[in-house]
Amino acid sequence: xxxxxxxxxxxxxxxxxxxxxxxxxxxxxxxxxxxxxxxxxxxxxxxxxxxxxxxxxxxxxxxxxxxxxxxxxxxxxxxxxxxxxxxxxxxxxxxxxxxxxxxxxxxxxxxxxxxxxxxxxxxxxxxxxxxxxxxxxxxxxxxxxxxxxxxxxxxxxxxx
Amino acid sequence: xxxxxxxxxxxxxxxxxxxxxxxxxxxxxxxxxxxxxxxxxxxxxxxxxxxxxxxxxxxxxxxxxxxxxxxxxxxxxxxxxxxxxxxxxxxxxxxxxxxxxxxxxxxxxxxxxxxxxxxxxxxxxxxxxxxxxxxxxxxxxxxxxxxxxxxxxxxxxxxxxxxxxxxxxxxxxxxxxxxxxxxxxxxxxxxxxxxxxxxxxxxxxx
Numbered sequence: 001x002x003x004x005x006x007x008x009x010x011x012x013x014x015x016x017x018x019x020x021x022x023x024x025x026x027x028x029x030x031x032x033x034x035x036x037x038x039x040x041x042x043x044x045x046x047x048x049x050x051x052x053x054x055x056x057x058x059x060x061x062x063x064x065x066x067x068x069x070x071x072x073x074x075x076x077x078x079x080x081x082x083x084x085x086x087x088x089x090x091x092x093x094x095x096x097x098x099x100x101x102x103x104x105x106x107x108x109x110x111x112x113x114x115x116x117x118x119x120x121x122x123x124x125x126x127x128x129x130x131x132x133x134x135x136x137x138x139x140x141x142x143x144x145x146x147x148x149x150x151x152x153x154x155x156x157x158x159x160x
Numbered sequence: 161x162x163x164x165x166x167x168x169x170x171x172x173x174x175x176x177x178x179x180x181x182x183x184x185x186x187x188x189x190x191x192x193x194x195x196x197x198x199x200x201x202x203x204x205x206x207x208x209x210x211x212x213x214x215x216x217x218x219x220x221x222x223x224x225x226x227x228x229x230x231x232x233x234x235x236x237x238x239x240x241x242x243x244x245x246x247x248x249x250x251x252x253x254x255x256x257x258x259x260x261x262x263x264x265x266x267x268x269x270x271x272x273x274x275x276x277x278x279x280x281x282x283x284x285x286x287x288x289x290x291x292x293x294x295x296x297x298x299x300x301x302x303x304x305x306x307x308x309x310x311x312x313x314x315x316x317x318x319x320x321x322x323x324x325x326x327x328x329x330x331x332x333x334x335x336x337x338x339x340x341x342x343x344x345x346x347x348x349x350x351x352x353x354x355x356x357x358x359x360x361x362x363x364x365x366x
Binding site for chain 1: 172204286290330
């Protein structure tokens with residue numbers, strides 16, 4: 001009976017990799033759901049200041065972002081080195097902030113329109129005059145909830 | 161000749177590779193970040209007519225264009241601001257029999273400083289040339305002063321930190337009945353030390 005020679009018991013059976021795609025898909029779906037694509041690329045330098053007494057800015061759908069800082073290297077030739085405001089994907093002047101907020105507010109669902117927060121992402125080297133002007137604009141359009149976005153860290157390092 | 165009528169099975173061996181490729185793409189592009197920051201509420205546009213507030217109830221903080229901090233017209237290192245602000249807020253200068261008397265204050269009860277935390281106002285002005293970094297620094301220290309006092313009272317009354325109470329309140333996982341309880345407690349603490357931080361133009365009445 002040499003024909004049906006018994007298999008040798010020595011070698012281990014190969015581990016089935018059939019479920020590997022399932023595992024990978026599971027991970028894939030996890031990352032797909034938690035991913036948020038950056039919707040605007042930064043045109044300004046944006047080193048946020050540090051603070052310790054902070055609160056989380058949750059529920060991204062209720063937030064309108066305003067970026068302030070000096071233009072990045074590529075744009076400095078055209079726009080200079082004075083801090084500028086960035087709304088969505090372009091530079092803007094102070095007097096455009098109000099209409100931007102109104103436009104963004106109109107895009108949100110009705111029930112969220114009263115609970116929107118404006119996140120000010122301002123470079124630590126920007127000067128307060130510009131921020132004061134922005135705040136005045138926000139008051140004009142009744143967008144009173146603001147969040148000075150910061151990093152978590154020791155606030156005394158802000159001036160270095 | 162052996163004919164093969166069955167549909168050949170698609171080789172799914174490379175499925176894992178494709179999925180891995182996608183996985184790696186999303187891994188790289190993912191940024192799981194929640195923004196953090198200091199919350200503030202701006203005053204409404206239609207400003208109320210100027211009100212007369214006794215000078216002793218106003219704590220004047222200002223930043224000049226060289227990012228130097230002045231408190232009541234004296235230069236002060238930022239590191240000291242928290243301590244000085246707490247001393248001002250917690251002063252409780254009103255007399256024992258006045259209506260504004262603050263029975264939970266632990267301050268010096270100096271009659272030249274604020275009457276009670278509910279009357280005390282911090283007026284913060286910054287020069288247009290001051291940097292945003294130092295502005296946030298000052299805002300942070302003033303918030304810390306309020307939080308320290310609120311924490312103290314929350315510890316005394318409810319045996320927990322005010323900051324933790326707020327965090328629990330905003331946490332979606334907290335049950336509703338707990339939230340209602342927390343809301344009441346938070347309001348109580350906030351009424352004891354209301355955050356009266358004004359950035360409006362305040363004028364001296366000399």
